[in-house]
Amino acid sequence: MSDSTSISVIIVTPEDDHVAAVNTALRDAGHAAHCIKVGPQDDLESMISNNAPDLIIPFDTGNRENLKHICQVRNTCAPHVPVILVCDAIVEDVIVKAMEQGARDVVTLTNTDRFLAVANRELHSYQLENALESVMGSANQYKHELNSLKQVSVEAIADIQEGIIVNANPAWLELFDQPEGENLIGHTVMDMCRESDRPALKGALVACQREKWQDATLDICGLRPGGKEFPVAFSLENVEHDGEPAVRMLVSPELNNESSSPEKVVELAIQRDQVTGFLNRQHFLNTVTERLTQPPQGGVRTLAYIRPDKFSRAHRDIGLMGTESAISQLAQLLKEFTQPSDICGRFGGTMFTIMLERGTMADVEAWAEQFLKSISDTVFEYEERSTVITCSIGLCEVDSDKKPVIGLIADSERACMTARSQGGNRIDLCESSGEAKKIRQDDSVWVPRIRGALMENRLRLEHQPIAGLNIDIEGAYVTLVRMLDEEGNTVLPGEFMPVAERTGLVKSLDRWIIGASISFCAANNANLVFIRLSKDSLLDETLVEWLKSQADEARISPTKICFEIAEEVVNKHLRQTQNLSESLRSLGFNFAIDHFGQGEESSRVIDLIPMGYLKIDGSLMQGLHKNPDAQNKIKEVCRHAADKGIQTIAERVQDANTIAVLWQLGIAHIQGNYVQNSEIIIEDVSYSTQTTLALTVEDLA
Numbered sequence: 001m002s003d004s005t006s007i008s009v010i011i012v013t014p015e016d017d018h019v020a021a022v023n024t025a026l027r028d029a030g031h032a033a034h035c036i037k038v039g040p041q042d043d044l045e046s047m048i049s050n051n052a053p054d055l056i057i058p059f060d061t062g063n064r065e066n067l068k069h070i071c072q073v074r075n076t077c078a079p080h081v082p083v084i085l086v087c088d089a090i091v092e093d094v095i096v097k098a099m100e101q102g103a104r105d106v107v108t109l110t111n112t113d114r115f116l117a118v119a120n121r122e123l124h125s126y127q128l129e130n131a132l133e134s135v136m137g138s139a140n141q142y143k144h145e146l147n148s149l150k151q152v153s154v155e156a157i158a159d160i161q162e163g164i165i166v167n168a169n170p171a172w173l174e175l176f177d178q179p180e181g182e183n184l185i186g187h188t189v190m191d192m193c194r195e196s197d198r199p200a201l202k203g204a205l206v207a208c209q210r211e212k213w214q215d216a217t218l219d220i221c222g223l224r225p226g227g228k229e230f231p232v233a234f235s236l237e238n239v240e241h242d243g244e245p246a247v248r249m250l251v252s253p254e255l256n257n258e259s260s261s262p263e264k265v266v267e268l269a270i271q272r273d274q275v276t277g278f279l280n281r282q283h284f285l286n287t288v289t290e291r292l293t294q295p296p297q298g299g300v301r302t303l304a305y306i307r308p309d310k311f312s313r314a315h316r317d318i319g320l321m322g323t324e325s326a327i328s329q330l331a332q333l334l335k336e337f338t339q340p341s342d343i344c345g346r347f348g349g350t351m352f353t354i355m356l357e358r359g360t361m362a363d364v365e366a367w368a369e370q371f372l373k374s375i376s377d378t379v380f381e382y383e384e385r386s387t388v389i390t391c392s393i394g395l396c397e398v399d400s401d402k403k404p405v406i407g408l409i410a411d412s413e414r415a416c417m418t419a420r421s422q423g424g425n426r427i428d429l430c431e432s433s434g435e436a437k438k439i440r441q442d443d444s445v446w447v448p449r450i451r452g453a454l455m456e457n458r459l460r461l462e463h464q465p466i467a468g469l470n471i472d473i474e475g476a477y478v479t480l481v482r483m484l485d486e487e488g489n490t491v492l493p494g495e496f497m498p499v500a501e502r503t504g505l506v507k508s509l510d511r512w513i514i515g516a517s518i519s520f521c522a523a524n525n526a527n528l529v530f531i532r533l534s535k536d537s538l539l540d541e542t543l544v545e546w547l548k549s550q551a552d553e554a555r556i557s558p559t560k561i562c563f564e565i566a567e568e569v570v571n572k573h574l575r576q577t578q579n580l581s582e583s584l585r586s587l588g589f590n591f592a593i594d595h596f597g598q599g600e601e602s603s604r605v606i607d608l609i610p611m612g613y614l615k616i617d618g619s620l621m622q623g624l625h626k627n628p629d630a631q632n633k634i635k636e637v638c639r640h641a642a643d644k645g646i647q648t649i650a651e652r653v654q655d656a657n658t659i660a661v662l663w664q665l666g667i668a669h670i671q672g673n674y675v676q677n678s679e680i681i682i683e684d685v686s687y688s689t690q691t692t693l694a695l696t697v698e699d700l701a
Helices: 017-027 044-051 064-077 093-102 112-150 168-173 194-208 262-271 281-291 311-335 361-376 405-421 432-442 443-455 493-503 506-525 541-555 565-573 574-586 602-608 628-643 656-665 685-694
Strands: 006-012 032-038 055-058 082-087 105-107 157-160 166-170 217-224 227-239 244-251 300-308 345-347 351-358 379-382 384-389 392-395 426-428 459-465 475-485 528-532 559-566 590-596 611-615 647-648
Touching: 006 017, 006 044, 017 032, 017 082, 017 112, 032 044, 032 611, 044 064, 044 541, 055 064, 055 112, 055 227, 064 093, 082 112, 093 105, 105 112, 112 475, 157 227, 168 244, 194 217, 194 227, 194 656, 217 656, 262 541, 281 351, 281 405, 300 311, 300 361, 311 345, 311 351, 311 379, 311 384, 345 647, 351 361, 361 392, 379 475, 392 405, 405 426, 443 475, 443 506, 459 506, 475 493, 475 506, 493 506, 506 528, 506 559, 528 590, 541 574, 559 565, 559 574, 559 611, 565 574, 565 590, 565 602, 574 590, 574 647, 590 602, 611 628, 628 647, 628 656
Parallel strands: 006 032, 006 055, 055 082, 082 105, 392 426, 475 528, 528 559, 559 590, 590 611, 611 647
Antiparallel strands: 157 166, 157 244, 217 227, 227 244, 300 351, 300 392, 345 351, 379 384, 459 475
């Protein structure tokens, strides 16, 4: 077989003669071959990515791991490209080992005919595979287009190129109240949504173009003529328009609760408040009660009780009918601050209740503060009249003692009343939450339990994935510890870590986590695992040598481990953090600062501490799509970090709107519930057994 089509061939060898020999053989056979030499010092991944080879030909160097590495890089960059190993002589055992590692065949240059036969076979197979993939892609595209056409009378559809509407169907015009026959082609799609939602929409469009937007729904406010706002939920997908890439925005009745089926109408009438769309009182109680039977995925659960302050003034300003409209507008504002896991209810009159699931109580309070600010900045309008409203919020942390929901609501209502009595437009944490914390933090109860968990191997790790946003990342995980109590129930770290920190047990926990994480890396071939260090470990002068011995014993590369320390701890121990970071990095370990952005001199930390990663605190993610100040702060952090060659990671990301904004701000990676639901790896008990046995009695004293 001969082929005059140009082919690109990467040849992995230190010898120019090898390249010349392959080039001559291929060209003599009729191939217009372009051969690229990749030597030992060259970046194979970049060469494959930049040259799109049709064939990869490594020459045998005697090091069997070399071929394994080449095939692993190939699998990452171009998984279908065939690899043919060239040896001095063909031995059956060599062929078997090479094919197990990912090569298609083994050849020698002394038998040119066989070399060409194998090369032609693999090129032909690769070209057929590419052609089939192209045909299947086109078929799927045509099938999808046909389905879209079938739904054109139901779904509102617009195609967007570089922010400009290039196609819109009649249902789209109807949704946005555009006059019949109005031509929107050439108009910017940003003009069709509220200004505060434009960063999220722009980020979502960019993410979709880069194929990073997977089955997520973007919830924003659309604009109709006259500036009238309405809630709308979009799904996004990549399509082609006139042969050029475009993003399709779809609005279906299912996404916007417009189903007219009798069953749906009855369900909404029974379960939901007609004005706000929130659950009515009884169904809210039932739904929350059922949710509380399930353990939280992580973090905290909180019940919030929300009530407008001095609502009689709004009644005076906009009248009776206007107050109902204001309640509807207030509910819509609350919806914009909720996440899919939140449960919202109208508890009667002007009162709202919502059960939140967030990473920490600090996140909950940040959420409440952002919501109060948004309310106070909003002008509530009805016909030609308007008013302003403030609210008070009572917060009650849902503890693990299974208190009845009605009791939690009573506690949060009392906290709300306290906030109102202090002038309103504020939040208050109920006293029962504080009492629960005191019980959890009773050292005399928890110290024996922590020691018992260490000695009886009742600790577990969850390795939750980190996802790439503006920079790709694969096989990266954040490490979280869980304790099993004497009955086998899971205990979250917020229950026992504060006690461990106060009583000196945290260093033992740190070492258990480190040892188990190293075992996880060795067993699962993870690329990067983040492990948090406490203040005690930061100040432990024996840590570095112990880490080196652990990594050597496990035979893993230190580059797979990234240690992180909270910014609050770093600010109190700058010199020690500098020393530890430099020592760890000199051994090959990575280093990061987490919970970043809450300090008064955060930028100083970026300048003074050598690090590879910077984790931005999750409290800044609460209501981010509605908070321009937080957006500007994160954008500046990303710029500063990028100047230092530091990759940023956003913590506790929980919804698609936040991700869309983070795209625009330049965040490299994300972690949180939005990511972790796709994959959680729970550390095997057998790994941790060895680590537990390695802890001495002195460690646990």
